[in-house]
Amino acid sequence: MQQIDDRPILDVDPFGQQARDNPDALDRQIREAGPVVWVPKYGIWLTGQDSIVREVFSDWRRFSSAFGTGMTNVVREEPWRKPSVILEADPPVHTPNRKVLARVLSPAALRKLAVGFQQEADRMVDALVARGRFDLAADLAFAFPFKVLPDAAGLRPEGRPHLMPYSTLNFNAMGPRNDLYEAARKVVEDNGTFAYVAEQMREENILPGSFGAEIYAAAHNGEISHEDAGMLVRAFISAGIDTTVFGIGMTLMALIERPDQWDMLRADPDLARPAFEEGLRFQAPSPVIGRTTVAATQLGGVALGGDEKILMWLAAANRDPARWADPDTYDITRRPVGHLSFGTGIHGCVGQMVARLEAESVLRALASRVRRIHLVGTPERVQINWLRGYHSIPVEVEAA
Incomplete structure (x- = not known):
């Protein structure tokens, strides 16, 4: 680390190939560099310490979401899509939209889905166990959320293959406009994905009895605008699948690599939720989120200018020894209450309970049917600016 003009400097590219190949080392470097550090390559601030992130x-009011939660300042620069009315907004715009989405995704609403989610997870796992060998990332960690969340949101079955390319572009666009972004943009431009998303957001294309239908009902009641209702439906398309997919996959990898932890989960299926929460703390699928300073301010004893981006490196903060005992150990008996993978405060992930329900369903189904999971090939990591996870985990399972 250098220090120039009183700014603590960290000369690192957090989105480069070396960083993607060595995520734990990057997280440690960011966290140990200091409370807040300046990255000259991108002209942004980074923090990876728990107390500063919080x-x-x-x-x-000091650190706004309305300028975009990625690297692009969506007020001063042209964003690749219209900013989100829930993620990239502050009160008062944020408040009514958040209220509607929180009601639609309430614990009571999710309890109605729980039985169906578990039945679908059981069905998928039964079929995979019968095969013996399969790809745990593609055939389960991806396949399950890709089925149940669009169903719950009311997205029509036709065109769903567009969901992942659109979401991949969304998360690449939050980072630098590098080769990953350009490749993801070309995919969606070449296959008609933008047109699909625009149509799927429309009320007439939302299936009845779904989350999407409830969102539009709130618009008819005058709680939010019809335009904002469409934007909230878009959130299910752009932000609700990848993060859960990769969170489940990385939790499963942690369990595969630690047979003692898998045995504890098998012995007590009620550890499914803690196993996922600890997985999110241990390996955050969405390791970073940004804010913009509204005016010059102090943070961690460092002077920040106005209208500057600060990226909170959640994956680093989730292993901050000032917050967590033995932070580099994955332990499903830990109570990881307060990990930062879902954020916190008024912009905390509104869909976090859906993700928890999906992951718990998968882990329970596997733990009740599988005695041991063996890797039979090399897992392959995803290459996305703003996300971490696996797109391939080849395994063989021993049935219980």
Whole structure:
């Protein structure tokens, strides 16, 4: 680390190939560099310490989401799509939209889905166990959320293959406009994905009895605008699948690599939820989120200018020894309450309970049917600016 003009400098590319190949080393470097550091390559601030991240999350008046939660300042620069009315907005715009989405995704609503989610997870796992060998990432960690979340959201079956390319572009676009972004953009431009998303957001294309239908009902009641209702439906398309897919996959990898932890889960299926929560703390699928300073301010004893981006490196903060005992150990008996993978404060992930329900369903289904999971090939990591995870985990299972 250098220091120039009183700014603590960290000369690192957090989105480069070396960083993607060595995520734990990057996280440690960011966290240990200091409370807040300046990255000259991109002209942004980074923080990977738990207390500093919490301070930023808790004060939207100083650290705004309305300028975009990625690297692009969506007010001053042309964004690749219209900004989200839930993720990239502050009160008062944020408040009514958040209220509607929180009601639609309430614990009571999710309890109605729980039985169906578990039945679908059981069905998928039964079929995979019968095969013996399969790809745990593609055939389960991806396949399950890709089925149940679009169903619950009311997205029509036709055109769903567009969901992942669109979401991949969304998360690549939050980072730098590098080769990953350009490749993801070309995919969606070449296959008609933008047209699919525009149509799927429309009320007439939402299936009745779904989350999407409830969102549009709120628009008819005057709680939100019809335009904002469409934007909230878009959130299910752009942000609700990848993060859960990769969170489940990385949790499963942690369990495969630690047979003692898998045995504990098999012995007590009620550890399914803690196993996922600890998985999110241990390996955050969405390791970073950004804010913009509204005016010059102080953070962690460092002077920040106005209208500057600060990226909170959640994966680093989730292993901050100032917050967590033995932070580099995956332990499903830990109570990881307060990990930052879902954020916190008024912009905390509104769909986090859906993700938990999906992951718990999968882990329970596997733990009740599989005695041991063996890797039979090399897992392959995803290459996305803003996400971490696996797109391939080749395994063989021993039935219980």
